[in-house]
Amino acid sequence: MTVTKEAAVTSQPTVHSGRSWTANVLKARESGIVLALIVLVAFTATQNSRFLSGQSIRDILLGTAILAVLAVGQAIVMITRNIDLSVGSVLGLSAFAVGTLMKDHPGLPVIAAVLVGLVFGAVCGLVNGALVRFGQVPALVVTLGTLYAYRGVSYFWAGGQQINADKLPASFLDFGTASVLGLPWLVLIALLVLVVAGIVLRSYRAGRELYAMGSSPQAAQLAGIRVGRNTSAAFLVSGALAGLAGVLFAARFGTVDAAAGTGYELNVVAAAVVGGVAVFGGSGSVWGAGLGALLLTVIGSALAVLDINQFWQQAIVGALILLAIGADRLVAVRVAKALKKRDSHV
Amino acid sequence: MSDRGNRLGRLLSWDAAVVLVTVLVLIVASGAVENFGTSRNFTFLLLDLLPIALVALPMTFIIVTGEIDLSVASTLGLTSAVMGSLWNAGLPIETIIPLCIALGAVLGALNGFFVTVLKLPSLAVTIGTLALYRGLAFVVLGDSAVADFPRVYTSWVTGTIGDGPIPNVLIPLIVAALIFGVVLHATPIGRGVFAAGAGEQAARFAGIRTGRLKFWLYVVSGAVAGLAGVLWTLRYSSARADNGFGLELAVVAAVLLGGVSIFGGKGTLPGVLAGVVLLATLQNALRLQDVSNEALNIVTGVLLIVSVLLPNIVTSARTAVRRRRQLATPER
Numbered sequence: 191m192t193v194t195k196e197a198a199v200t201s202q203p204t205v206h207s208g209r210s211w212t213a214n215v216l217k218a219r220e221s222g223i224v225l226a227l228i229v230l231v232a233f234t235a236t237q238n239s240r241f242l243s244g245q246s247i248r249d250i251l252l253g254t255a256i257l258a259v260l261a262v263g264q265a266i267v268m269i270t271r272n273i274d275l276s277v278g279s280v281l282g283l284s285a286f287a288v289g290t291l292m293k294d295h296p297g298l299p300v301i302a303a304v305l306v307g308l309v310f311g312a313v314c315g316l317v318n319g320a321l322v323r324f325g326q327v328p329a330l331v332v333t334l335g336t337l338y339a340y341r342g343v344s345y346f347w348a349g350g351q352q353i354n355a356d357k358l359p360a361s362f363l364d365f366g367t368a369s370v371l372g373l374p375w376l377v378l379i380a381l382l383v384l385v386v387a388g389i390v391l392r393s394y395r396a397g398r399e400l401y402a403m404g405s406s407p408q409a410a411q412l413a414g415i416r417v418g419r420n421t422s423a424a425f426l427v428s429g430a431l432a433g434l435a436g437v438l439f440a441a442r443f444g445t446v447d448a449a450a451g452t453g454y455e456l457n458v459v460a461a462a463v464v465g466g467v468a469v470f471g472g473s474g475s476v477w478g479a480g481l482g483a484l485l486l487t488v489i490g491s492a493l494a495v496l497d498i499n500q501f502w503q504q505a506i507v508g509a510l511i512l513l514a515i516g517a518d519r520l521v522a523v524r525v526a527k528a529l530k531k532r533d534s535h536v
Numbered sequence: 537m538s539d540r541g542n543r544l545g546r547l548l549s550w551d552a553a554v555v556l557v558t559v560l561v562l563i564v565a566s567g568a569v570e571n572f573g574t575s576r577n578f579t580f581l582l583l584d585l586l587p588i589a590l591v592a593l594p595m596t597f598i599i600v601t602g603e604i605d606l607s608v609a610s611t612l613g614l615t616s617a618v619m620g621s622l623w624n625a626g627l628p629i630e631t632i633i634p635l636c637i638a639l640g641a642v643l644g645a646l647n648g649f650f651v652t653v654l655k656l657p658s659l660a661v662t663i664g665t666l667a668l669y670r671g672l673a674f675v676v677l678g679d680s681a682v683a684d685f686p687r688v689y690t691s692w693v694t695g696t697i698g699d700g701p702i703p704n705v706l707i708p709l710i711v712a713a714l715i716f717g718v719v720l721h722a723t724p725i726g727r728g729v730f731a732a733g734a735g736e737q738a739a740r741f742a743g744i745r746t747g748r749l750k751f752w753l754y755v756v757s758g759a760v761a762g763l764a765g766v767l768w769t770l771r772y773s774s775a776r777a778d779n780g781f782g783l784e785l786a787v788v789a790a791v792l793l794g795g796v797s798i799f800g801g802k803g804t805l806p807g808v809l810a811g812v813v814l815l816a817t818l819q820n821a822l823r824l825q826d827v828s829n830e831a832l833n834i835v836t837g838v839l840l841i842v843s844v845l846l847p848n849i850v851t852s853a854r855t856a857v858r859r860r861r862q863l864a865t866p867e868r
Contacts, residue, residue, distance in 0.1 A: 321841060325844070325848060325849075327845060328844075330604070331788070331792070331798055331840065331844045332844070334784075334785060334788065335785075335789075335838065335841040336841070337785075338782065338785050338833035338834070338840075339834050339837030339841075340837075342831050342834030344830075346831045448830065456663065460667070469657055501674035502675055503671065504667050504668075504670060505667070505668050505674075505675055506671070507668075508667030508671055511663060511664030511668075512650065512664040512665070515656050515661065515664070516650070516654060519655065519656055
């Protein structure tokens, strides 16, 4: 288990004594996930020892890496009180673009593939951001539209053809499976993304502004925060990370067609909300989102090992989303009550 | 409110524009697309339009109240899967159909419970149930298909009136559209829907039980999606867990294209129907040009974005024009 022991990063609460509240809530959420993970892993391992074999753990880590990169981007967008439903399609488009590139130019270094994926994703994210910012319309509708539009572009481009692993250069496929210092490349990249995003969100002005925007867009605007620019930036980052995830996807699976990543957005949103990123914006951390990604991946593997119908996976994802937003709501109500009570004694 | 007549005029002009564009598309497609103008294609167009139009009726109400229901396509799929497994289990079709519609209503009630009783944001709730219901559909039926439904029913759903081009199913659709239209535009319920969308608090102070209203809207939305699932299954003679996948996009696109504001409080049902016809016509013409369903989604996705952006662009343009006029008129 590589559960990160980083302290929970909380948003700067507006009421200073509310800090302990939010901190406790987040800690509670994260320890809840860790607890669920331990129970799930222990139970599955007793049922089937294969679950803790090296190969199985590697698969879980690789799966988590791809989902975590996406979930970090989603967390950043959701903290600003927006949502990005197009990430699954951006992943697919980027994976297909990178696969095509590596197939046609097998001599290219892996870093070129990574850069191309990032650029593809960033362009998609830029379009999302510009539409949300200048159209002054809910991100939900815009990214629902681009979810299908980007996917359509993939199909249009691929025309039913598939890129197979035997057509991809060995160096690129190695990147998807090889390890450095005992950790797979994919996991290292995901950790790097997590750490950088975590630090920026916690300690840098840009990160703090995102929380302020999510808490109250109007107040943030009045406080001189450039809400429009930050919104665009959040979508750009989410798109770029989805593009990066596409590269990791192509390298890990080797087989890419136009349908790659279909329906992924549900897992990504689930990972973020399960990890304590609020749908109403203004709170949550990328660490939580990463933990959520780990939990979802472990659930998927556990289902396979326990010989439970794989089709339960998506139903569980849906149930987890409902559970998580329900829990957030409960906490929000309690916090509000507690603050009211305290204020009435003043 | 001197704005009222103005707003009505603006809405009418939006509706008129949609109708005009639809007529243009029809004319261009009839001339340029092979087989588009045939009576057989007309029948197919109406059959394809049916599930979108049906589900768009309650969706209009929900979006006017300022909420959304993204789970409709998954409700359709789960209903279809259950229909298939009940048929496999040997139940008579006359029992299965009402059961499936009731199931849709229950699924809608679950959405309504989360949104109105637990007061959770409808977007997040219905993304959750989108995943949950679609997942359950696969749990129920896996990736198999059930296909041997009674010929009497399947041929009625795909059949036409007196061998003409008009499908049988158009009759119930027109009846449903009339009912929904009258309720929205000529009853206290409809006024409550607009009031809830214009301002929840104000509506509540005016004595409208917005929570209860929204709850029942979700129930109706689920039941109609269930009915759409039954019709879908019978039309293609195939119950599958992935039936109707992605339909929520077409429905939301058609509703917004029809001039309903995503922010709630504004919209007309005739406009929505015009939006449905326009969307279905475009899709149909492109399909005849051998554009695949997946590539078609580029068009639907872009249409959705354009129809949500346009009202804002129009509004800001109007404001700019008005301001310029004010600046131009010399003070007397």
